[in-house]
Amino acid sequence: MSDPFFSHIQHALQQRRLQHLYRTRRIVDGVQSTRIVVDGKPCLSFCSNDYLGLANHPDVVRALTDSAAREGVGSGAAHLISGHNRAHHELELELADFVQRPRALLFSTGYMANLGTIQALLDNKDAVFEDRLNHASLIDAGLSSGARFRRYPHHDIANLKKLLLSSNADKKLIVTDGVFSMDGDIAPLDKLVDAAQAHNAWLMVDDAHGLGVLGEQGRGSLEQYQLTMQQVPVLMGTLGKAFGSFGAFVAGNDDLIEFLIQEARTYIYTTALPPAIAEATRTSLRIARQDNWRRQQLHNLIQRFRQGAQQLGLSLLDSRTPIQGLVLGDSDAAINLANRLFDNDILVSAIRPPTVPVNSARLRITFSALHQEQDVDQLLSCLETVL
Numbered sequence: 001m002s003d004p005f006f007s008h009i010q011h012a013l014q015q016r017r018l019q020h021l022y023r024t025r026r027i028v029d030g031v032q033s034t035r036i037v038v039d040g041k042p043c044l045s046f047c048s049n050d051y052l053g054l055a056n057h058p059d060v061v062r063a064l065t066d067s068a069a070r071e072g073v074g075s076g077a078a079h080l081i082s083g084h085n086r087a088h089h090e091l092e093l094e095l096a097d098f099v100q101r102p103r104a105l106l107f108s109t110g111y112m113a114n115l116g117t118i119q120a121l122l123d124n125k126d127a128v129f130e131d132r133l134n135h136a137s138l139i140d141a142g143l144s145s146g147a148r149f150r151r152y153p154h155h156d157i158a159n160l161k162k163l164l165l166s167s168n169a170d171k172k173l174i175v176t177d178g179v180f181s182m183d184g185d186i187a188p189l190d191k192l193v194d195a196a197q198a199h200n201a202w203l204m205v206d207d208a209h210g211l212g213v214l215g216e217q218g219r220g221s222l223e224q225y226q227l228t229m230q231q232v233p234v235l236m237g238t239l240g241k242a243f244g245s246f247g248a249f250v251a252g253n254d255d256l257i258e259f260l261i262q263e264a265r266t267y268i269y270t271t272a273l274p275p276a277i278a279e280a281t282r283t284s285l286r287i288a289r290q291d292n293w294r295r296q297q298l299h300n301l302i303q304r305f306r307q308g309a310q311q312l313g314l315s316l317l318d319s320r321t322p323i324q325g326l327v328l329g330d331s332d333a334a335i336n337l338a339n340r341l342f343d344n345d346i347l348v349s350a351i352r353p354p355t356v357p358v359n360s361a362r363l364r365i366t367f368s369a370l371h372q373e374q375d376v377d378q379l380l381s382c383l384e385t386v387l
């Protein structure tokens with residue numbers, strides 16, 4: 001008799017192969033930086049979300065190793081049992097100060113922060129409204145919350161307003177990426193705030209790719225738009241991207257954070273981050289706030305790349321952030337181009353459906369403050385040669 005699990009698994013794998021959507025992993029050795037060794041081959045990387053180049057900063061590394069030497073590695077338990085270390089507490093205070101909110105709550109990952117927060121805030125009498133291109137964790141959170149789930153086309157505020165108007169939900173939550181993770185464009189937060197206020201809804205912003213990068217002080221897309229906590233009651237940020245560490249947080253007022261401590265299941269039922277990670281993040285947060293040159297350098301690199309790409313006639317997505325998308329459409333074309341760049345020792349990731357919509361396969365090129373101008377020029381001249 002055929003085993004239904006095996007046949008399902010084999011069929012799914014076969015479908016992936018036929019659709020050129022089969023994913024494999026490359027093995028990285030050594031240091032996380034702009035030059036990494038991938039499958040044994042040294043290359044220039046434009047793949048990482050370590051935008052400020054802090055993942056391997058010597059002070060950050062020292063904070064981690066010193067803390068581990070003093071206190072060990074594992075936190076030993078969940079936050080509500082005995083895992084809530086002083087390092088977590090201090091980091092929460094510093095994150096709250098950074099984003100200018102009364103409180104912040106650490107989560108083990110951004111995925112869990114989004115899941116736990118949205119599930120806690122909503123139930124089946126509520127509705128959640130999401131941009132179609134929101135990060136998968138936000139989509140999953142909305143779908144699993146029990147609330148009525150509505151998606152609006154990317155940036156389509158008129159459509160969102162119609163959905164809000166026709167909803168008779170008790171509570172309405174609008175959820176958006178601050179910077180869209182695959183396109184690099186910034187959400188129209190001012191318009192989203194207006195829509196939320198007109199319909200008595202709350203707005204939640206996931207600023208995984210904005211924090212540390214956007215705004216004069218790196219306070220992200222909310223700083224760029226000068227938005228207050230009244231306008232955006234729920235702010236979520238991750239620590240594994242610009243801060244070069246690991247983990248995530250939600251920031252808001254005292255009641256929101258106390259509520260999440262009581263109700264967010266992904267906060268309650270999981271082991272607290274290693275305290276050494278929290279210590280490393282405290283250091284990287286300090287550097288991210290101080291080192292304006294890192295944001296300036298990113299800005300310069302992005303300008304240089306966009307100008308060069310324009311001269312080559314490449315069609316880039318409209319983005320002023322370190323995420324630059326070169327859309328090819330066809331999954332095969334994206335993979336082929338990424339492979340040819342890799343032959344030339346340049347690592348760029350090809351992003352295919354279902355991560356991005358069908359027929360919008362692309363190269364996702366990301367910059368770090370540790371890239372040099374020559375690195376950008378090398379990427380451009382290689383694109384010119386292989387295209």
Ligand SMILES: *Cc1c(COP(=O)(O)O)cnc(C)c1O
Nearest residue numbers: 109110111135137181208238240
């Ligand atoms: C990376 C990312 C997450 C998930 O964060 P992790 O800490 O990696 O789990 C959530 N939202 C967005 C927009 C992201 O880019």
